[in-house]
Amino acid sequence: MSDQIKHECGVAFIRLLKPLSYYQKKYGTALFGLNKLYLLMEKQHNRGQDGAGVATIKLDIEPGKxxxxxHRSMAQNAVADIFEYIMKKFAEVEKEHPEKMKDAVWLKENMSFTGEVLLGHLRYGTHGKNSIENCHPFLRQNNWMTRNLVIAGNFNMTNVDELLEQLYDLGQHPKEKADTVTVLEKIGHFMDTEVQGLFDQFKREGNDDNIAITKMIADNMDLAKILKKSAKNWDGGYTIAGILGHGDAFVMRDPAGIRPAYYYANDEFVVATSERPAIQTAFNIPFEEVKEIKPGHALIVKKNGHVSEEQFSEPTEKKACSFERIYFSRGSDAAIYRERKQLGRLLCPQILDAVDNDIKNTVFSYIPNTAEIAFYGMVEGVNKYVKNYQRERLLNREDKITDEELSEVLALAPRVEKIAIKDVKLRTFITQDADRSEMVAHVYDTTYGLIKNSTDSLVVLDDSIVRGTTLKQSILKILDRLGPKKIVVVSSAPQIRYPDCYGIDMSRMGEFVAFEAAVSLLKESGHEDIILDVYQKCVAAKGLPAEKEQNFVKAIYESFTDQEISDRIAQIITPKGTKAEIKVIYQTLDNLHTACPDHLGDWYFSGDYPTPGGNKVVNRAFVNWMEGKNQRAYM
Structure with a gap:
């Protein structure tokens, strides 16, 4: 993506089902879990560079220990920083008492982070302060083991105000207005209620031994019931992992399956992550054996090691995030790789039409680096067109083809080149606003001498175009210097028209170049009344319950075809003084669904939100834009 945006976080969970001595004997280290957690987090590093955190819980520890x-970190390489901190203590033991590193019992009793339940988190802050206090995992502490809670997640709730009000009604007084706090305290409240209920029940049954009752509570806690009550009024996208102090653990996924969650379990361990390839790589697990947590379900691992997947909320129509497939997740997932290639292939008819099928005088490239896989698919599609063209020319001729013509036909092939090259070192130098515009223009470098001046068309593929800022300030200026007669900018994603409210940092209407294009077309055509009408409807809907709101912002786009908006986007992003003709092509919604049939969450493009809170957010975002408020539309 040429315009960088922040996005959802990453979760890594491990539950070791055997004593640490088992892993010492089989794998040569009692730190098997920690080593694997490090791998899981590094293999999901793409999901968070704002910070990271790790928490572990030891099972069956005697009181007083x-x-x-x-441990959490906001260092530039937060994951490495955390594990350097953790492993430093073990390195000291290794140096002074190497025999103790082979004593799993001693390690568990004396060294921190030697627990059987491990939870890691990679953070991408979507809004607000970026401090160590914002880094997961979060703790809710208590002297009762069963009332301790650790959570970490990839989530965003659209109805934080409502959730906070419910906590007030319960008599709580949360320390801040944030969805992480409300989620933690909501689960914590019903966890407390469950513990107290079981305590009272066992007392009524004549049990007077409080120590025995504590164990009975741990054995009998109904985690699915706790999660069901906690999530009753949640509106958002989430994958949330949690550990209770005594050892029960869960990984829960929202009813629409918006956020991703995968797991694998055998008789040695249970592992869950936000991305499937992390499990495959860290544990050498085949693709088909890694399962997806079902929407509205929680993977529950009891302290006794029993593993189940239980429903906590009625699943709705599955709307797994399509942006996961287009951009955010690693393309090393076999399914994602195939889907991204298909996105590129499906763009070929539009691309070939834009260059008048002139393969000989067209250079194909991509804007690094996340568009690379879709680019391979596009090239395959162009190659297929070339082969069909050659077949038609050779088989359907009535006269004999000359050697010269034959050579020309057989020589036809797409010209594939690496044109734009990102200068990473220069990117890190951009710090001061006063110098930003000048520096941004040089973020990308280019390969000279590949374009025939005023003859070639240049096709560049991007995986999505959000704001168009980098294209206008940098990329198109650089590409125009090469002298092409036409530059075709292609997005493997459809036009991004609406804000996200489920964990991706796209919350302001004015940030979308598609919105800017539609508004300018309305003004140019004398239909500013539509803008005012949408505003009035959004304002009038403010007091309505979320489930009764509709997306009024759709009316901004209804007067124009997708192509009309794309053409206006081309005008907006074209820098002054550009000599080449600029054309913009976007993926169609139909093709997106064809390529990603199991990930139909397309609200960014269609405005069809998977939860009622989405409509409330988009309307509020429009009101903020109209009133000049540069703030996101949800808390």
């Missing part, structure tokens, strides 16, 4: 360990 620490059993919860946590």
């Amino acid at each position: 620490r059993y919860i360990s946590r």
Whole structure:
């Protein structure tokens, strides 16, 4: 993506089902879990560069000894920083008492982070302060083991105000207005209620031994019931992992399956992550054996090791995020790789039409680096066109083809080149606003001497175009210097028209070049009344319950075809003084669904939100834009 945006976080969970001595004997280290957690987090590093955190819980620790360990970091390489901190202590033991590193019992009793339940998190902050206090995992502490809670997640709730009000009604007083706090305290409240209910029940049954009752509570806690009550009024996209102090654990996924969650379990361990390839790589697990947590379900691992997937909320129509497939997740997932290639292939008819099928005088490239896989698919599609063209020319001739003509036909092939090259070092130098515009223009470098001046068309593929800022300030200026007669900018994603409210940092209407294009077309055509009408409807809907709101902002786009908006986007992003003709092509919604049939969450493009809170957010975002408020439309 040429315009960088922040997005959802990453989760890594491991539950070791055997004693640490088992892993010492089989794998040569009692730190098997920690080593694997590090791998899982590094293999999902694409999901968070704002910070990271790790927490572990030791099972069956005697009273008075620490059993919860946590460390968080906001260092530039947060994951490495965390594990350097953790492993430094083990390195000291290795140096002074190497025999103790082979004593799993001693390690568990004396060293932090030697727990059987491990939770890691990679953070991408979507809004607000970026401080160590915002880094997961979060702790809710209590002297009762069963009332301790550790959570980390990839989530965003659209109805934080409502959730906070419910906490007030319960008599709580949360320390801040944030969805992480409300989620933690909501689960914590019903966890407390469950513990107290079981305590009272066992007392009524004549049990007077409080120590025995504590164990009975741990054995009998109904985690699915706790999650069902906690999530009753949640509106958002989420994958949330949690550990209770005594050892029960869960990974829950929202009813629409908006956010991703995968897991694998055998008799040695249970592992869950936000991305499937992380599990495959870290544990050498075949693709088909890694399962997806079903929407509205929670993977539950009891302290006794029992593993189940239980429903906590009625699943709705599955709307798994399509942006996951287009851009955010790693393309090393076999399914994602195939889908991204298909996105590129499906663009070929539009691309060939834009260059008048002139393969001989067209250079194909992409804007690094996440568009690379879709680019391979596009090239395959162009090659297929070339082969069909050659077949028609050779088989359907009535006269004999000359050697010269034959050579020309057989020589036809797409010209594939690496044109734009990102200068990473220069990117890190851009710090001061006063110098930003000048520096941004040089973020990308280019390969000279590949374009025939005023003859060639240049096709560049991007995986999505959000704001168009980098295209206008940098890329198109650089590409125009090469002298092409036409530059065709292609997005493997459809036009991004609406804000996200489920964990991706796209919350302001004015940031979308498609919105800017539609508004300018309305003004130019004398239909500013539509803009005012949408505003009035959005304002009038402010007091309505979320489930009764509709997306009024759709009316901004209804007067124009997709192509008309794309053409206006081309005008907006074209820098002054550009000599080449600029054309913009976007993926169609139909093709997106064809390529990603299991990920139909397309609200960014269609405005069809998977939860009622989405409509409330988009309307509020429009009101903020109209009133000049540069703030996101949800808390």
